[in-house]
Amino acid sequence: MRTIYLSLLIVSLFCGITGCKKNSNNVCWDDSRTSGHYKVKGALWGSDDNIASSDKDGFIGPADEDFIPLKDEDLKAQFADKVTPQSNLVPGAQGSGIPKMDKFRAPLSQLASIFRNVLFNTDDHILRGKEALATIDSIADYLLEHPDTFVFIEGHADERGPEAYNLALGARRANYVRTLLVQRGVNNDQLHTVSYGKEKPLVIGHGADAWTKNRRAQFKIYQSKA
Amino acid sequence: MIFSLLLFGLSAEEEIRVHLTTESLLFPLYLGALQNEESSFENEYLQDLETVLRFDLQYNGHTHVIEKEGEKEKLLLADLQPMAWKKMGVAYVVKGIVHHRHLTLMALSTQTGRLKSFKEIPLSGEIAQDRRQIHKLVDAINQEIFDTSTFANTQILYCVQGSDKFASEIWQCDWDGKNARQVTKEHSYCVSPVFLSRSQFLYVSYKNGQPKIYIASVNDGVGKQLIDLKGNQLLPALTPSRNKLAFISDAGGRTDLFVQPFSEDGREMGKPIQLFSYPRSTQASPTFSPDGSKIAFVSDKDGPPRVYIIPVSDSGKRGEAHLITKQNKESSCPAWSPDGTKLAYSAKTNAIRQIWIYDFKTGEERQLTSGPGNKENPFWAPDSLHLVFNSTDPLSSEIYLANLNQPEAIKITHGPGKKHYPTWGRK
Numbered sequence: 001m002r003t004i005y006l007s008l009l010i011v012s013l014f015c016g017i018t019g020c021k022k023n024s025n026n027v028c029w030d031d032s033r034t035s036g037h038y039k040v041k042g043a044l045w046g047s048d049d050n051i052a053s054s055d056k057d058g059f060i061g062p063a064d065e066d067f068i069p070l071k072d073e074d075l076k077a078q079f080a081d082k083v084t085p086q087s088n089l090v091p092g093a094q095g096s097g098i099p100k101m102d103k104f105r106a107p108l109s110q111l112a113s114i115f116r117n118v119l120f121n122t123d124d125h126i127l128r129g130k131e132a133l134a135t136i137d138s139i140a141d142y143l144l145e146h147p148d149t150f151v152f153i154e155g156h157a158d159e160r161g162p163e164a165y166n167l168a169l170g171a172r173r174a175n176y177v178r179t180l181l182v183q184r185g186v187n188n189d190q191l192h193t194v195s196y197g198k199e200k201p202l203v204i205g206h207g208a209d210a211w212t213k214n215r216r217a218q219f220k221i222y223q224s225k226a
Numbered sequence: 227m228i229f230s231l232l233l234f235g236l237s238a239e240e241e242i243r244v245h246l247t248t249e250s251l252l253f254p255l256y257l258g259a260l261q262n263e264e265s266s267f268e269n270e271y272l273q274d275l276e277t278v279l280r281f282d283l284q285y286n287g288h289t290h291v292i293e294k295e296g297e298k299e300k301l302l303l304a305d306l307q308p309m310a311w312k313k314m315g316v317a318y319v320v321k322g323i324v325h326h327r328h329l330t331l332m333a334l335s336t337q338t339g340r341l342k343s344f345k346e347i348p349l350s351g352e353i354a355q356d357r358r359q360i361h362k363l364v365d366a367i368n369q370e371i372f373d374t375s376t377f378a379n380t381q382i383l384y385c386v387q388g389s390d391k392f393a394s395e396i397w398q399c400d401w402d403g404k405n406a407r408q409v410t411k412e413h414s415y416c417v418s419p420v421f422l423s424r425s426q427f428l429y430v431s432y433k434n435g436q437p438k439i440y441i442a443s444v445n446d447g448v449g450k451q452l453i454d455l456k457g458n459q460l461l462p463a464l465t466p467s468r469n470k471l472a473f474i475s476d477a478g479g480r481t482d483l484f485v486q487p488f489s490e491d492g493r494e495m496g497k498p499i500q501l502f503s504y505p506r507s508t509q510a511s512p513t514f515s516p517d518g519s520k521i522a523f524v525s526d527k528d529g530p531p532r533v534y535i536i537p538v539s540d541s542g543k544r545g546e547a548h549l550i551t552k553q554n555k556e557s558s559c560p561a562w563s564p565d566g567t568k569l570a571y572s573a574k575t576n577a578i579r580q581i582w583i584y585d586f587k588t589g590e591e592r593q594l595t596s597g598p599g600n601k602e603n604p605f606w607a608p609d610s611l612h613l614v615f616n617s618t619d620p621l622s623s624e625i626y627l628a629n630l631n632q633p634e635a636i637k638i639t640h641g642p643g644k645k646h647y648p649t650w651g652r653k
Contacts, residue, residue: 065497066454066455066456066477066497066498067455067475067477067478067484067497067498067499067500068496068497068498068499068500068542069478069500070500070501070502070503070542070543070544071542071543072503072543072544074505075503075504075505075544081480081505081506083478083479083480084479085456085477085478085479086456086457086476086477086478086479087456088456090456091435091436092434092435100434100435101434101435101436102435123526123530123531125506125508126506152435161531161558162531162558162559162572162579162600162602163602163603163646163647164418164461164510164511164524164558164559164602164603164647165508165510165511165524165531165558165559167417167437167460167461167474167510168460168461168474168481168508168509168510168511168524169481169508169510171457171458171460171474171476171481171508172476172480172481172508174476175476175479175480175481178479179479192436193436193457193458193476194432194435194436194437194458195437195458195460195476196392199387199391199392199415200391200392206620
């Protein structure tokens with residue numbers, strides 16, 4: 001584990017010093033516009049003519065990105081706020097090797113002691129405290145040893161925040177956990193996220209205890225060789 | 227136990243108040259009983275028609291309907307004389323005649339003496355069908371007399387969360403909450419609908435696991451995925467001209483603000499653009515300015531969530547986000563008015579979320595609502611005077627209708643389920 005940490009630190013330092021502008025999928029962000037045109041789909045609320053192409057100056061993204069990222073340097077900074085784009089493998093899509101989300105199950109028996117919920121502070125998406133990070137370490141260790149295990153990380157919020165904002169907050173929490181696992185060497189393709197906002201409370205209640213337990217990331221797993 | 231029941235009982239009866247900027251400007255309007263001339267309709271049906279008319283004229287934001295009385299009803303049988311009505315303190319009179327299977331309305335302004343007769347509308351005898359004709363007629367009155375945008379013949383979409391905790395379907399109703407019907411039947415979690423046209427809408431569904439944005443018709447409610455992007459997609463918002471879609475996505479690893487440009491006929495123009503992201507922050511709830519040049523959205527980049535505005539730039543550089551809601555510590559779910567002058571949003575006010583209005587002309591924020599229940603997800607009507615929102619307490623969540631000239635909000639949804647995410651349709 002320590003070796004992995006060390007390797008990641010060295011790579012990160014190298015990238016920081018050399019100004020390497022790559023995201024975690026090794027796709028160049030800057031100076032790599034495609035010369036081609038992005039094919040657009042048929043019309044959705046107009047006539048359904050033939051497929052056309054469009055080009056918009058300054059907005060042609062890298063060929064293998066499915067969106068055009070911001071060019072801001074601080075968003076790619078290695079130490080400020082590490083983020084990892086979502087895996088290109090879509091659960092349930094043909095050829096992804098990953099089933100639809102309804103095949104993912106809550107971990108049972110011994111696995112339940114590894115894939116434990118991790119809890120967040122109010123309106124926070126960062127895990128604080130040794131216990132939560134120890135849980136992340138255990139999950140990372142397991143996933144490194146079991147590359148055939150896929151995980152859906154669910155992001156949840158307590159009942160107090162606005163419902164629309166909580167949907168976004170849940171996504172942020174789930175992605176923070178995903179990034180922590182990737183930083184520990186887990187293959188990003190094993191990890192997927194879903195936000196439920198405050199709509200799936202673990203504990204029904206209107207007090208501090210319920211709120212604490214409901215501000216969580218929860219795990220559902222699928223094992224292809226199980 | 228008794229105390230809490232008493233408390234809930236009291237709060238359920240307490241009204242949601244709307245704070246007006248000035249004294250109420252609602253003009254007194256007299257709506258006479260519908261006169262039945264050779265029609266075969268039952269009285270009950272005629273009373274239903276009158277109820278629809280009464281609601282539309284009571285909550286149009288310009289008039290309040292005064293109580294019926296015998297003397298005025300007698301006066302109504304004769305030709306409408308402005309002076310006689312003016313002496314009685316009536317500003318407007320609306321007289322309706324049902325002749326055979328048609329309804330004719332006449333409106334008199336006692337101020338100007340102008341009498342306008344509106345084109346008769348056919349009646350089917352089915353109130354569910356005819357109420358839309360009435361809404362159209364009232365739109366014509368509003369437009370003629372008050373020179374306002376039409377809105378009474380528009381629809382509202384909202385979500386109803388059933389007893390199964392994680393199931394929410396999209397419903398549609400008229401602006402008065404009537405004609406409510408279920409649109410989607412996904413047995414999934416469908417939220418945050420937004421009208422694309424009178425017959426199509428966008429919404430978020432979890433039917434395939436992760437939340438994605440779908441497009442559907444109000445007729446069949448069958449959703450087709452709109453944006454092909456990995457991860458979670460949430461909280462869609464459209465420009466009035468439908469050339470840009472804003473949404474929240476975690477494709478890049480944070481929850482960022484994205485924009486997808488569309489051509490006039492609805493073709494995706496290139497890839498979605500990551501418009502705003504910020505280290506260690508969460509973005510949510512975009513809403514476009516009417517011309518599509520700016521977006522108001524929620525971010526917690528500087529502390530608790532508040533509302534910011536950024537230009538919709540095509541430079542690829544992150545736009546400068548300008549904080550506008552400074553009055554309250556926590557603000558969310560902004561909605562830009564169609565006339566561009568106001569932003570409605572929800573802000574925690576003395577521990578309860580109330581609807582607030584930001585005025586772009588003065589830069590001032592004012593509290594619009596008070597009373598029990600957390601009020602969230604405001605959305606403006608096309609006239610920029612009315613808005614809908616959901617109000618939630620531990621026992622229920624219902625959709626309310628308010629306008630800036632009326633001192634109380636009206637509950638327009640009923641029945642089981644938690645109603646939330648209302649959105650107002652197009653003209």
